[in-house]
Amino acid sequence: MRGYDFYVYILASGVGGTLYTGVTNDLARRVSEHRDKVAASFTSRHRVTRLVYFEHHTDIEAAIAREKRIKRWKRAWKTRLVEEHNQDWRDLFHGLP
Template sequence: MHLYRQFYVYILASKLGGTLYVGVTNDLMGRVSLHREGLGAAFTAKHKVSTLVYYEVHEEIEQAIRREKQIKRWKRAWKVRMIEECNPNWDDLFSRLV
């Protein structure tokens, strides 16, 4: 039996226009919860990066990892533009996941 899984590329921010973090996971709610508790990554804990401002869904982990690496290589302005195209106010999208 093949279980359907989704994989997520996500961007967290410290605040509007603040520090950004790009990650990949198969459990977006769980992973963002860890970041919020200061357990997700040393970088996010140190810089208080915990607001989910962008995410996208992928069906294959390879796709998601490739996309995460692509976004990480982008200039900051490109990341900001992508966030603001779908989330102009940098609202916290975490509550929409629940």
């Protein structure tokens, strides 16, 4: 049986900047779309292009539920999640497989 890959991710405009949470089945492609401002959207208007956090899921329903849960979080909770895994808010895009 083929495994499936889904990712919940957080983009930022910079350290402590504007945050965006999303879900995708192709993280590199989706982040590239945000970076290239493919669509007139929240991320393009606010220059949110730095991948600062992501997590892998194999079940789309779990990934969507997690994305929705994180979107409802207070900003401080999202910031803590990012800093627990990426204290310096490095752009993780270039390290993607």
